[in-house]
Amino acid sequence: MITVEDELFGRLEFDGVWSRPYEIEIFNRKVNVVLIVQTFDDDPISNNQRMTFLEFAGSQKSIIERVEVAALNYYLSKVEDYRACFDRDEVERKAPKTCDVFGFGELVELKQIKIMYTDEGRDREVGFVFDAVFDEQLGVGVLVSNGVVIDVDVQDIVLG
Structure with a gap:
């Protein structure tokens, strides 16, 4: 495993991807x-990625609020489909019909934040x-571009 100390990102480890723990x-x-x-x-981290991280760090609170609302709205648009997948005794716990942003937060767990590669x-x-407890296989992915949520779907939009 390769380790570097980046002046912006901090200590990054390379094990197929550059990564580090991050609290949010x-x-x-x-x-x-x-x-x-x-x-x-093996390309180096781009200046565009550095600008992305700086923008994210500087607007983190407002970006996170947009991500929370967008993910909740995505869930609510598909809640009936999710509910159809569960038994009567688990449906209210895993796919409640109504919830607010903080209630929705009990249904999902943020695992990764990915600074996507984009050209200069x-x-x-x-x-x-x-x-996500309501979709254990595919979860939820949210893509933010220039500080604005542009897509919400399964994790593949970010991972793939």
């Missing part, structure tokens, strides 16, 4: 997640990967 507040609680800086073919001069993208 989401759904009104502090959580430890994995911060991933995506690179390809392109949009700055950050991905959020959530595990």
